[in-house]
Amino acid sequence: MLDKARFALSASARSDVAPFIVMDVMAAAARIEARGGRVVHMEVGQPAAPAPKTARAAARAALDRADIGYTQALGIPQLRARIARHYGDAYGVAVEPERVVVTTGSSAGFILAFLSLFEPGDRVAVASPGYPPYRHILTALGCEPVPIEISAATNWSITVEALNAAHREKPLKGVLVASPANPTGTMMRGEALAALMTAAEAQGIRFISDEIYHGLDYAFPAATAAQFSDHALIINSFSKYFCMTGWRVGWMVVPDALLRAVERLQQNLSISVPTLSQIAAAAAFDGRDEMEAVKHGYEENRRIVVEGLPRVGLAKFLPVDGAFYLYADVSHFSRDSLDFAKRMLEEAGVAATPGIDFDPVHGREFVRFSYAGSAADMREAVERIGNWLAKA
Numbered sequence: 001m002l003d004k005a006r007f008a009l010s011a012s013a014r015s016d017v018a019p020f021i022v023m024d025v026m027a028a029a030a031r032i033e034a035r036g037g038r039v040v041h042m043e044v045g046q047p048a049a050p051a052p053k054t055a056r057a058a059a060r061a062a063l064d065r066a067d068i069g070y071t072q073a074l075g076i077p078q079l080r081a082r083i084a085r086h087y088g089d090a091y092g093v094a095v096e097p098e099r100v101v102v103t104t105g106s107s108a109g110f111i112l113a114f115l116s117l118f119e120p121g122d123r124v125a126v127a128s129p130g131y132p133p134y135r136h137i138l139t140a141l142g143c144e145p146v147p148i149e150i151s152a153a154t155n156w157s158i159t160v161e162a163l164n165a166a167h168r169e170k171p172l173k174g175v176l177v178a179s180p181a182n183p184t185g186t187m188m189r190g191e192a193l194a195a196l197m198t199a200a201e202a203q204g205i206r207f208i209s210d211e212i213y214h215g216l217d218y219a220f221p222a223a224t225a226a227q228f229s230d231h232a233l234i235i236n237s238f239s240k241y242f243c244m245t246g247w248r249v250g251w252m253v254v255p256d257a258l259l260r261a262v263e264r265l266q267q268n269l270s271i272s273v274p275t276l277s278q279i280a281a282a283a284a285f286d287g288r289d290e291m292e293a294v295k296h297g298y299e300e301n302r303r304i305v306v307e308g309l310p311r312v313g314l315a316k317f318l319p320v321d322g323a324f325y326l327y328a329d330v331s332h333f334s335r336d337s338l339d340f341a342k343r344m345l346e347e348a349g350v351a352a353t354p355g356i357d358f359d360p361v362h363g364r365e366f367v368r369f370s371y372a373g374s375a376a377d378m379r380e381a382v383e384r385i386g387n388w389l390a391k392a
């Protein structure tokens with residue numbers, strides 16, 4: 001008989017990462033819907049539209065051929081070449097296909113990036129508010145996320161001064177930025193991105209650019225880190241612009257010196273990325289017209305919320321530059337965004353994400369609205385929020 005106490009399993013300390021609160025909001029919304037209630041969903045950062053028709057047709061044809069085996073660890077050559085060509089088409093910058101690595105969504109890209117760039121204990125700067133998995137993946141890998149507060153005064157991005165100050169306090173090994181960003185929906189100008197990259201490189205701080213929301217830029221065209229340096233590691237995905245969240249396919253542009261390390265990691269961690277998804281992704285680039293129409297839909301949604309929310313009492317929000325997020329200051333109604341979001345869901349039937357998911361300090365005063373749904377949903381949400389706030 002085994003000694004039960006000796007073999008009782010306890011989770012490792014490194015797996016003790018915070019949950020994603022948005023999942024709790026989704027569960028609460030699902031309970032309301034199960035009772036027959038109506039919920040307008042603005043909590044999830046997911047396009048309502050499906051993958052482009054070209055991608056779905058390519059996947060269907062591949063299924064009929066039934067030759068879905070492993071691929072090369074770094075991805076199928078046609079897809080890597082097609083992604084490399086995209087950098088020429090979209091930004092006028094040359095990227096060699098050899099530097100493109102296909103990943104299982106950008107989420108797996110972070111694991112490959114952090115493992116290939118950092119040692120346990122390394123400090124990596126991230127923006128606060130920011131996308132929670134940056135912090136949580138770094139923590140699980142034994143690295144130390146270093147939140148750098150961003151605000152209107154810093155143009156809602158990490159500045160050279162803030163990076164230098166954090167580095168002086170205790171040396172940083174890396175910095176990760178996103179533009180357009182989640183949850184803020186704000187963007188960095190090309191000059192600001194270039195200046196930050198130069199400052200980081202000068203001090204040996206490795207630079208990671210999360211470009212997952214590229215293509216969804218409304219205020220001005222997004223700049224890629226590839227325009228400014230071959231030493232930055234770029235992360236991107238088919239999830240957002242190409243509406244392919246569930247296909248789990250993304251990519252990285254990797255500095256030459258890291259390529260073999262990334263290849264060895266990918267071979268061992270996942271062998272290769274799902275083949276059907278890679279085939280679909282290569283064809284997605286031929287569906288740009290369809291995706292541009294989806295983007296125009298977001299632009300209309302953005303207009304509805306940017307014009308509508310101030311009319312109903314939510315007048316303070318960050319610049320709505322890109323992605324499909326509006327990050328609203330709700331401090332004049334509540335300093336407990338979790339409670340605010342709960343009540344808005346239960347009483348107004350509008351689901352949104354409390355800011356504490358993204359920023360444990362100031363996030364108590366913010367709520368993130370995703371405007372990736374339909375225009376009719378956006379109008380209904382504004383009206384529901386207005387009626388609710390008027391009563392409150």
Ligand SMILES: Cc1ncc(COP(=O)(O)O)c(C=O)c1O
Binds near residue numbers: 212
């Ligand atoms: C900023 C940011 N990066 C990365 C991801 C991960 O996306 P995926 O793994 O689907 O590519 C998300 C998802 O919401 C995100 O908002």
